[in-house]
Amino acid sequence: MIVVDDVHKHFGGFHAVDGASLQIAEGSITGLIGPNGAGKTTLFNVIAGVLKPTAGCVSMAGEDITGLPPHTLFGKGLLRTFQIAHEFHSMTVRENLTMVPGGQSGEALWNAWFRRGKVAAEERELLKKADEVLEFLTIDHLRDEKAGNLSGGQKKLLELGRTMMVDAKVVFLDEVGAGVNRTLLNTIGDAILRLNSERGYTFCMIEHDMDFIGRLCDPVICMAEGKVLAEGTIDEIKANEHVIEAYLGTGLKNKVTA
Ligand SMILES: Nc1ncnc2c1ncn2[C@@H]1O[C@H](COP(=O)(O)OP(=O)(O)O)[C@@H](O)[C@H]1O
Ligand SMILES: [Mg+2]
Known part of the structure; x- marks a missing residue:
């Protein structure tokens, strides 16, 4: 892909x-995976169009997408989750979800005046979709909560939920499990597995928690110093000499061999 x-x-x-x-x-x-500073986030940003590469190519389903801006990639179903922007904190969880898809008729004054019926119908559709997403993620009880009041893990679920409001094909997750408690991490993991198996989402995720990766990911790719070091199953990666060596210098050995 x-x-x-x-x-x-x-x-x-x-x-x-x-x-x-x-x-x-x-x-x-x-x-x-890979030690801090390996270039993982930078590579994600290049793939998702946030940064232009100095050299090299990225393609999606055979089409060259190198350097295309994020909103164009978004339209092709390539999404990178972002932290919920500060200005969205005072909106409810449900409102945050309905803000995602572009091109709503309600955005244009013309439509607001002359096609009210259509606007109202679209809004109802969006709200319905938002409610389905909240149910899928098992956070429907948080529907009317202000996004700013959510815990770190609940915010991650909402970020994942935003990818479900559009027709995502491939979703890039940067440390979605960072600072999230075990229970919510399991909920996030379940949501990712279900989106993958039931809705055909392809995922690429940067993560440090080896248990979480082991449960979800196959294959696992390890980067260090801007290059890909190794690729394999989680067990192959954990046993890979180059991978262990890359982590050794950073004091993260326990994380990879645990
Ligand atoms: N905008 C930037 N300007 C200068 N250096 C950067 C910039 N973004 C990242 N870096 C550097 O590039 C290296 C790789 O960073 P990053 O991609 O964030 O690594 P990782 O996500 O694997 O921890 C780091 O040494 C970081 O300091
Ligand atoms: Mg990073």
Whole structure:
């Protein structure tokens, strides 16, 4: 589904991504791990159109998408979750979801005046969809809560929920489990597995928690110093000499061998 071919991203003289190549198979939940500073987030930003690569290509389903802006990629079903922006904190969970899809008729003054019926029907559809998403994620009890009052884990679920308001094909998750308690982490994991199996979402996720990765991801790709070091099942990755070596210097050995 996604092919990353020899991507480089330089910041001044610093090579944050230094010739990374990888593939994300359609229907997979691909894990991306690696020590801090490996270039994982930078690579995500290149794939999702947030950063332009210094060199290299990214393609989706055979189409060159290198350097396309995020909203164009969004239209193709390639999504990267973002933290809920501060200005959305005072809106309810449900309102946050209905803000996602673009091109609503209600946005245009013309429509607001002359096609009220259509606008109202679209709003009803959106609200219905939002309620379905909340139910799917088992947070329907939080429907009318202000987003700013949610816990860290609940916010992550809402971010995931926003990808469900559009027709996502491939979703990039950057440390969705960071700082989330076990119970909510399981809920997030269940939602990812269900979106994958029931709705055909392909995922690529950066994560540090090896148990979480082991439960969800196959294959797992390890990056270090801007390059792809190894790819395999979680067990192969944990046993890989190069991977262990890459983590050793960072004091994270326990995380990878645990
Ligand atoms: N906008 C930027 N300008 C300069 N250096 C950056 C920028 N973004 C990231 N870096 C550097 O690139 C390296 C890789 O960062 P990042 O992609 O965030 O790594 P990871 O997500 O694997 O921890 C880091 O050393 C980071 O300091
Ligand atoms: Mg990162």
